[in-house]
Amino acid sequence: MIEIRNLSQRFAGPRGWVEALHNVNLTIPAGEVFGIIGRSGAGKSTLVRTINLLTRPSEGNVIVDGRDLTTLGKDDLRAARRDIGMIFQHFNLLSSRTVYGNVALPLELAGKKRAEIEAAVLPLLDLVGLSTHKDKYPAQISGGQKQRVGIARALASRPKVLLSDEATSALDPETTRAILDLLRKINRELGLTIVLITHQMEVIKQVCDRVAVLDAGRVVEEGKVVDVFMQPHHEVTRALIGDVIAHELPPALKARVTERLKTGSGHLLRLAFTGSGVDQPILSETIRRYELDFNILHGQIDEIQGQAFGSLAVLAGGQPVKIAEAIDYLRSQGVVVEELSHVE
Ligand SMILES: Nc1ncnc2c1ncn2[C@@H]1O[C@H](COP(=O)(O)OP(=O)(O)OP(=O)(O)O)[C@@H](O)[C@H]1O
C-alpha cells in the first residue's frame, strides 16, 4: 500500500514559487491499478517522481509498505527504490544494448551473476511477449515492443509497485490497448500495485480500479472508476470524461432543447446506469408508469473493465409531479439521475 500524506511540492520559478503539488493525500491499496489523471501541468509527473523520491517533497510523507521513504537515509532509500519500478512515455532504452541487455541492466548494476540474470530475464521476456526479439536493438523494434522492454526492465528487480508516467501516450490506440492489457495481466499475475499516470480517460476506463483527478496540484476528485464515471462531481472530471462520453449536443438540437426549457415544458435529465440497468427495460417502464414522454437526445453504451455502462441525455415531458416521481423511481432502480436545468 502507498500512502501519500499532506504532500506539497514547490519549485522556484522565474516569477517566484510554483506550487506543483498542494497538500495531496492519497491511499493506494496494494494490488490495485490506480489511475491519476489531469490536464497538462496539473502536477502528475511531479507526483509520480515524488512517490519514489526522485524529487524530495517540500512537505509531507510517502509511505510505501509501511515505510516512510522521506525518513530513509541514502542506502535505505536505494534499497526501498528497488521495490518501485517505473516506465516512461519515451521508453528510455539504451540504444547500444539489445532487448535482453536492456532488461538485464538493473540486475547487472545490482551485481547479480550471469546465470542468475539469465534465469530472471528470460521469463520476463516471455511474460511481455518478446522472447523471439531478445537479440534485437531498440532501433529494430516497434514502439509497442519498446514499451514491453521498458516493462520487463522495470520488473527485473521484482518490484512491488510499478509507476507508469504516460507510458502509452506515444503509442497508437491499438498498441495502447495491448500494453494496457499487458499491465493488467502483470497486475493480476504478479499482484503488482500499479500507479498509472495519464491525461486520457480512455486509459483510466480500460485498466484502472480507482482514479484520482489532479488539477492545479490538488486532488479534486477520487473514487472507484465506475462511480466517477456514473457521477462526476468536479468540472475538470466532467471535461475529461467528455472525451469518452460526449455530453454535447448537435447545435440544432441544442437550440430546440433550449427553447423548450425556456418555456418550462421540459426537464433535461442525465441518466447513468451500469450492469443490469443497461439491458433492462427501466426506461420504457418509467415512461409507461408516469405517463411521460422521453426524448432521447444523446446516448452511449460503453464498457468499463467488462462492465456495461450507459449514459443518456433525455428531455422529459409530463406533469411536474409525475416527473419527480419518475426520478425517484429511476433512482430506486440504481440509475443515477442528474437534473440539468440548462444546455451547455
Ligand atoms: N523542476 C521543476 N522546476 C520548476 N517547475 C517545475 C519543475 N517540475 C515541474 N514544474 C512545474 O510544476 C507544474 C506541474 O508540472 P508536471 O510536469 O508535474 O505536470 P504534468 O501534470 O505531468 O503535465 P504533463 O501532462 O504536461 O506531463 C508545472 O507548472 C511545471 O511547470
Ligand SMILES: [Mg+2]
Ligand atoms: Mg507529465
